[in-house]
Amino acid sequence: MPQTPQQVAIVTGAGSGIGRAIAIELAQRGHHVVVADINGANAQLVAAHIIAAGGDALDVTVDIRHDAQRMVDETVSRYGRVDILVNNAGIFYPADFLTTDFDTWHRAVDVMFMGATKCSQAVARVMVTQGHGGQIVNISSVNAFLGAPLSSHYNTAKGAIDQLTRCLAVELAPHGILVNGVAPGFVETPMAVVEGVNEHTTEDFKQFYVKRRRIPLARPAEPEEIATVAVFLAEGTATYLTGHTIVVDGGLSVTF
Ligand SMILES: NC(=O)c1ccc[n+]([C@@H]2O[C@H](COP(=O)([O-])OP(=O)(O)OC[C@H]3O[C@@H](n4cnc5c(N)ncnc54)[C@H](O)[C@@H]3O)[C@@H](O)[C@H]2O)c1
Numbered sequence: 001m002p003q004t005p006q007q008v009a010i011v012t013g014a015g016s017g018i019g020r021a022i023a024i025e026l027a028q029r030g031h032h033v034v035v036a037d038i039n040g041a042n043a044q045l046v047a048a049h050i051i052a053a054g055g056d057a058l059d060v061t062v063d064i065r066h067d068a069q070r071m072v073d074e075t076v077s078r079y080g081r082v083d084i085l086v087n088n089a090g091i092f093y094p095a096d097f098l099t100t101d102f103d104t105w106h107r108a109v110d111v112m113f114m115g116a117t118k119c120s121q122a123v124a125r126v127m128v129t130q131g132h133g134g135q136i137v138n139i140s141s142v143n144a145f146l147g148a149p150l151s152s153h154y155n156t157a158k159g160a161i162d163q164l165t166r167c168l169a170v171e172l173a174p175h176g177i178l179v180n181g182v183a184p185g186f187v188e189t190p191m192a193v194v195e196g197v198n199e200h201t202t203e204d205f206k207q208f209y210v211k212r213r214r215i216p217l218a219r220p221a222e223p224e225e226i227a228t229v230a231v232f233l234a235e236g237t238a239t240y241l242t243g244h245t246i247v248v249d250g251g252l253s254v255t256f
Pocket of ligand 1: 017115
């Protein structure tokens with residue numbers, strides 16, 4: 001049984017990891033879910049999983065850099081409205097600042113920051129026309145406010161997302177649209193596998209983050225532990241919360 005009225009939600013990057021977990025939890029809570037991903041086969045699998053479990057989902061193959069408007073058009077054509085957008089799609093690849101060419105560097109900004117911006121504008125225009133508000137949730141990262149090697153492209157894109165959250169919260173508030181974010185720490189998803197190695201399985205990670213408890217909870221998160229916070233924000237039950245990004249990192253960023 002849904003605990004809030006049934007809503008129509010778009011989740012980008014929902015074919016894998018955190019987005020998949022968010023899509024499944026939203027569907028379990030009775031919402032209609034648009035499973036949007038550049039990997040159409042994965043989006044189909046997630047939508048089929050939701051439908052097999054008795055939920056409702058539509059899979060859409062989309063590159064959020066170019067297809068945000070089509071994604072929203074397909075949503076409105078199927079469901080007649082859109083109430084929730086979760087900007088979750090993301091990519092990570094290590095890039096050395098001194099030697100990386102700007103096309104490579106820019107790809108992260110283009111997918112995560114500009115992709116989220118384009119999806120937010122396309123959805124917000126529909127929400128404003130509908131006239132009954134809505135919720136936008138941006139999946140950020142602790143990298144948005146911490147430094148890290150080989151990550152200036154990724155961290156900058158995530159920092160920009162946090163600023164987008166604040167600015168859209170202000171600009172869309174008169175329309176009843178809440179805009180918030182979630183900043184995960186380490187999460188057990190395919191993104192944790194960098195150049196073939198799961199960073200959570202390395203000796204460095206085990207020593208520093210687990211044994212020495214640089215992560216106070218001494219483990220990476222499961223995607224569902226991020227999804228539960230994203231869904232809380234997406235449902236809009238926290239009606240006085242807007243413009244903020246909730247850090248969900250097992251305590252990582254409060255240690256030093
Ligand atoms: N895994 C972590 O440790 C971690 C930590 C902090 C933040 N995050 C963020 O969480 C979000 C989800 O990451 P994840 O860990 O689940 O990774 P993931 O690789 O499992 O999932 C990312 C999904 O985004 C999709 N995607 C990539 N580019 C796209 C595009 N242009 N258009 C549409 N879809 C696209 C991918 O196909 C994939 O399904 C990302 O924004 C990521 O930056 C992840």
